[in-house]
Amino acid sequence: MENLSLEQLKGIKEQADQEVNLLQDSLNHIRTATTRLENAATALHELSLRPQGKQMLVPLTASLYVPGILDDADKVLVDVGTGYFIEKTMVEGKDYCERKINLMKSNFDQLIELASKKKNLADEAGAFLQARLRQTSPAT
DSSP: OTTSOHHHHHHHHHHHHHHHHHHHHHHHHHHHHHHHHHHHHHHHHHHHTSOTTOEEEEESSSSOEEEEEOOOTTEEEEEEETTEEEEEEHHHHHHHHHHHHHHHHHHHHHHHHHHHHHHHHHHHHHHHHHHHHHHHSOOO
């Protein structure tokens, strides 16, 4: 980095900072998705404990629930993305949630590592930039 111009150092620092911000956004999205999957796994567990014919509230949206009656607790609909749902058994649904949670946690760990490397690069570029600015600025 010592042979780079001030503009190149500024560009490297800005790009690394942008990448760190994007990685932080991705980490937040993964954290949110993992929480939703953990909530879904908990809901599946709770549902498996309820007897057939039990009255319950069914969520239509995050804030709108309608009354319903549990018909078959062994079959669940799993949202696999982009509006597609697949009917699975309770065991398959729980397994699906666990696999997705593990995948999210693995991705989260990889992104943490990458974000740390990018942050170190941004810090290093910033330090070089500050040193170069001190060298080039007239002494006051």
